[in-house]
Amino acid sequence: MGLSEETALALGHTIDIYKASFRPLKHTLSGRDERTMMKLLVDASTDRVLGCHIFGPEAGELAQLVAIPMKMGATKVQFDSTVAVHPTMAEELVTMRTKTATRAPA
Numbered sequence: 001m002g003l004s005e006e007t008a009l010a011l012g013h014t015i016d017i018y019k020a021s022f023r024p025l026k027h028t029l030s031g032r033d034e035r036t037m038m039k040l041l042v043d044a045s046t047d048r049v050l051g052c053h054i055f056g057p058e059a060g061e062l063a064q065l066v067a068i069p070m071k072m073g074a075t076k077v078q079f080d081s082t083v084a085v086h087p088t089m090a091e092e093l094v095t096m097r098t099k100t101a102t103r104a105p106a
Contacts, residue, residue: 001067002051005041009105014044016076017101020092038092040076044102047075052093062090 008015018040023033036056043050052066069078084091 001063002070003041004051005103008041008050009103012105013050014102014104015050016042016044016099017103018042018096019100020096022092036089040096042076047077049074049076049079058089065090066093
């Protein structure tokens with residue numbers, strides 16, 4: 001939901017990118033090899049979360065949870081200060097602390 005990398009860059013945003021790829025805990029315990037990938041796009045100057053992309057089981061459920069704070073203009077700092085529900089895949093969205101890339105418009 002929100003902006004893609006390409007759209008954010010086309011709109012003139014410099015973006016910080018946070019990514020996580022992992023096997024949900026319930027699958028590590030069951031032995032299944034399903035993986036989840038999440039990515040947050042954050043405006044580098046305002047810290048506002050511009051986009052969130054989730055691929056994997058229960059992505060639809062997580063999308064609804066993220067859409068509300070994004071619509072309200074939440075920042076990455078506000079995401080980070082949220083108490084994560086454990087063990088859930090959603091906790092990954094509030095524990096991604098390492099920026100994986102920064103991109104600026106061409």
